Amino acid sequence: MPDPGRPASPPCMAADFAPDGPDPQQALDVARWRRAERLRLRSERDALAVAARAAAGQAISRHLRALLAERFGEARGMVLSAYWPIKGEPDLRPLLADLHAAGRVIALPVVEVKASPLVFRRWHPGQPLIRGHWNIPVPPPSADLVIPTVALAPLVGWDGAGFRLGYGGGYFDRTLDSLTPRPFTIGIGFQSARLSTIFPQPHDIPMDAILTEAGLQPTPEDP
Numbered sequence: 657m658p659d660p661g662r663p664a665s666p667p668c669m670a671a672d673f674a675p676d677g678p679d680p681q682q683a684l685d686v687a688r689w690r691r692a693e694r695l696r697l698r699s700e701r702d703a704l705a706v707a708a709r710a711a712a713g714q715a716i717s718r719h720l721r722a723l724l725a726e727r728f729g730e731a732r733g734m735v736l737s738a739y740w741p742i743k744g745e746p747d748l749r750p751l752l753a754d755l756h757a758a759g760r761v762i763a764l765p766v767v768e769v770k771a772s773p774l775v776f777r778r779w780h781p782g783q784p785l786i787r788g789h790w791n792i793p794v795p796p797p798s799a800d801l802v803i804p805t806v807a808l809a810p811l812v813g814w815d816g817a818g819f820r821l822g823y824g825g826g827y828f829d830r831t832l833d834s835l836t837p838r839p840f841t842i843g844i845g846f847q848s849a850r851l852s853t854i855f856p857q858p859h860d861i862p863m864d865a866i867l868t869e870a871g872l873q874p875t876p877e878d879p
């Protein structure tokens with residue numbers, strides 16, 4: 657005998673119909689908005705004066721050096737994944753060379769299979785790089801595969817909740833999703849690329865910290 661006081665479907669199904677539940681139309685709207693924001697933020701970044709870009713890269717490097725020292729101490733042999741700057745991203749290469757000289761293992765991300773997690777290959781100053789996906793310079797296949805303890809994630813845009821907008825491949829989210837334990841992930845970008853929200857979607861994974869030329873940005877993880 658059915659109980660008329662009992663819902664016809666389990667309460668957990670309610671999420672499927674809730675106004676804030678998965679909504680394919682909303683996901684499409686967010687994807688369209690993100691495409692437009694990426695274009696806007698990238699053209700703003702392209703328009704930065706060379707000297708301002710260089711000064712920002714140096715300021716971010718100072719903040720990053722301090723953050724790494726404070727959180728990870730000397731930690732020789734710690735694996736830090738970085739990035740080879742493209743399309744006006746902050747250039748941290750002088751700092752990477754210093755960290756390498758101080759005994760950190762530096763790695764660069766590589767798209768080896770499209771729409772799959774990134775892999776990380778060991779890098780050293782002066783290493784000949786090859787052109788990878790999207791023409792991004794990457795270490796050759798002979799370079800060791802490593803798993804980062806700390807990962808730098810370049811930002812096209814970012815928000816105060818610590819979410820990152822990248823180039824739209826979903827590579828960082830897939831990568832962080834695939835790694836246990838997750839690396840401590842630091843978003844690196846310009847202060848001017850701050851958005852009030854990126855409208856985070858279920859696949860978006862927040863950064864552990866965001867660093868701009870203005871320093872460490874407040875995110876919800878902060879004490």
Ligand SMILES: Nc1nc2c(c(=O)[nH]1)N(C=O)[C@@H](CNc1ccc(C(=O)N[C@@H](CCC(=O)O)C(=O)O)cc1)CN2
Nearest residue numbers: 739740741742765766790792810822823824825827828
């Ligand atoms: N310097 C640097 N290296 C990096 C990254 C980065 O952001 N900066 N990445 C950080 O993740 C990875 C590469 N990320 C990529 C992200 C998107 C596309 C891409 O093909 N974008 C398409 C749009 C995709 C879509 O909208 O579906 C395009 O722009 O045409 C390529 C590489 C690894 N290396």
Ligand SMILES: Nc1ncnc2c1ncn2[C@@H]1O[C@H](COP(=O)(O)OP(=O)(O)OP(=O)(O)O)[C@@H](O)[C@H]1O
Nearest residue numbers: 690820821822823824825826827828829830833859
């Ligand atoms: N963990 C995941 N598994 C499968 N697909 C994913 C995952 N994360 C992201 N994606 C796909 O990637 C698409 C692009 O994601 P998003 O807009 O977050 O890219 P992005 O973070 O700007 O890119 P990138 O990290 O490459 O710079 C999403 O629409 C989603 O379909």
